[in-house]
Amino acid sequence: MDLNDIPLHRDSGTPLHEQLATALRAAMEEGRLPTGSRLPASRDLARSLGVNRGTVQKAYAALVAAGEARAAVGQGTFVAGTGGLAVGILPPPQTAEDPDWERLARWSDRPGVISLAGGMPDARLFPVAPFRESLDAVLAEEGTGLLQYGPSRGHGRFLEVLASRLRERGLDRQAEQLLVVSGSQQGLDLVARVFISPGDAVVVEDPTYSGALALFRMMGARLLPVPVDDHGMVVEHLESLLTRERPRLVYTIPNFHNPTGVTMAPSRRKRLLEICAAAGVPVVEDDSDGELAFDEAPPEPLAAGAGKGGVIYLGTSSKLLFPGLRLGWVAADSQVIRTLEAVKRVADLHTPPLLQAAMANFMMTKACRELVTAVRASYGNRRDALLESLGEEMPAGVSWSKPRGGLSLMVDLPAHISTTDLLSRAVGEGVVFAPGNLFAARRGADHRLRLTYGGVREDEIREGMVRLGRAVRAELNGADQRRFTGKAISPPPLV
Ligand SMILES: Cc1ncc(COP(=O)(O)O)c(C=O)c1O
Structure with a gap:
């Protein structure tokens, strides 16, 4: 659509950015700006409308805040759509964290690096021969x-085997x-x-x-974050949120939550x-880690307390058995x-x-019971x-x-520490972790980090923590010096 002739009235008493946001919203609703279409660069639209660039940026920010548009870093602002019949090209997927995960995988593969x-x-625990027997048996049958x-x-x-295992829980x-x-x-x-x-x-x-x-x-969902403490999701925040925002879903990981590992009370x-x-x-x-209990029997799923049908329950064979089979339910x-x-x-x-038939067979074997115990x-x-x-x-701290x-599990560092900066030091020391902002619904969790222990031997874990301890102390010292001298002391650069 031609956005250059949006009428803006300087003396109407309504700020220009609000008028602009209203006009853009109307264009979306009427299908003149279809879902997925890109809004003009703020500089261009500002020039053609004869307003400040800040006015356009404010209007776009209001649309993004309302979930009506989406800002893709380096690509522009796109119409998110508000339902209705709007058609058009799809917005590009927001995969902001993918490059970070790729980088973590690359560092983890460096020789001598311990990755948590x-x-x-741990694939070293997978019993290949008994699983092959299950494959052979079901093919023969x-x-x-x-x-x-x-x-x-x-x-x-x-399906029968799953139903009986779920019944046990x-x-x-x-x-x-x-x-x-x-999966x-x-x-x-x-x-x-x-x-x-x-x-x-x-x-x-x-x-x-x-x-x-x-x-x-x-x-294109609007995320409504609810904090997690040692007892799981802080549900006290939920009631007003549900009334106010009318969300479509509440997504929770009540058992052995990823990334914190906590279980909901x-x-x-x-x-x-x-x-x-x-x-x-x-x-x-999401009960993907629910069966990986160390200190007691696996906790009941939340769904078990909900009567029939109140909860949509997701399970998987990926954590206790083999993720490569991609079998979930x-x-x-x-x-x-x-x-x-x-x-x-x-x-x-x-x-x-x-794969389903082989897994059904394998789950009934002694080898599977032994694997579960060993894992x-x-x-x-x-x-x-x-x-x-x-x-x-x-x-301390x-x-x-x-x-x-x-x-x-999740580690909390003092709030002035950035685990993104710490990661550079840690890689230099030969240990890798996942920075907390990869798991944050809202930015600002940069002082946290996640450590995983499933795929790493105990001796590697101990050595990894010696290295991480060194990196943390150096980062704390650097941050303290920065605070007292006002000088930036950068961690070593990564290549
Ligand atoms: C909480 C949670 N949900 C879901 C998944 C996806 O697992 P899969 O698709 O292998 O079952 C993972 C994998 O790491 C997970 O940690």
Whole structure:
């Protein structure tokens, strides 16, 4: 559309930026500015309208704040759409954190570097031979049927095994309330496609899983962060938020939360379910680490306390067993499952039947039971080693969460420390972590960092913490000097 003739009235009493935002909003609603289209560069529009560039920037910022536009760094501002029938090219995905993850992966691969950055299980524990036996057994039994197209809902036997395992954890669901997905990430993606349109609000814990943040941002969702403390999501903040913002979903990781490792307290679970039920807002429970319990039996899923269908539950075989198989599941009300199944059919038809059948077989074997025991014991020992060496190596003023399961914990440094700067020093010392802003729904968590312990041996963890301790002390000294002298002392540059 031609934006050059937007009428602006200097003497109307309404600030020019508000008039401009109103005119742009009207153009979006009338379809003259379709979803995904790029707004003109602020400098160009300011010139053609004869106003200050700041006026245009303020108008754009108001649209972004309202979720009606999205700012993509270095690319411009795009119409996010507010529902309706607007069509057009899709906005570019907001993958702001991808370059950071790529960089972390590159540093982690350097020889001699100890990486506590990625959240992977330890492939050295995977029992290849028993899994191959399961593959052979199901191929011998079911033959070509496993190489043919299969049902979108999932392989019958795998669904049965899942239903019985969920029942053991207190979640009583029938086959029609289950859907097999290609990892819980796909489960979350399907849920987001069904529930979220650009501009919709979604409640997330802050911090939370970076893959969920990337997905919700890509969908054009407006994130409503709720803080997490040692007892999980601080649900007291939720009630007014639900009334005020009418979000489409509440996304939570109640068991062994990624990145903090904390587990939500029973009283908060109850309150969360009550508040969301009263407001009619669906809860999405991501239980991907829920079975990785070290100190007791795995906690009940939140969904178990919600009666039938109150919560959309996501599970996965990725943390306890093998992430490469991409086997996850959704448990929800049968109507929700039917809708998610229809979307899955469009996305990828189905998850490979051979892998589902082999996993169903493997899950019933002694080798699987032994693996689960070994994984829990091994990661539990690594968690202990990490907590112990943090205690030995970290200076005063540094604190950390104490998970009872899962794969990660969060370290809090004094607020004036930037873990992005610290990372440069740490890489120089030969240790890598994930800076907290990768998990932050709202910027400003730069003094936090995540450490994962699943894929690292205990001796590596101890040595990693010696190196991190050195980097933290140097960063604290540098930051103190900066504060007292006003001089910038940069950490060593990274190449
Ligand atoms: C909290 C959480 N949810 C979901 C996923 C995705 O896992 P997958 O798709 O392998 O099941 C991860 C992986 O790290 C995770 O940490």
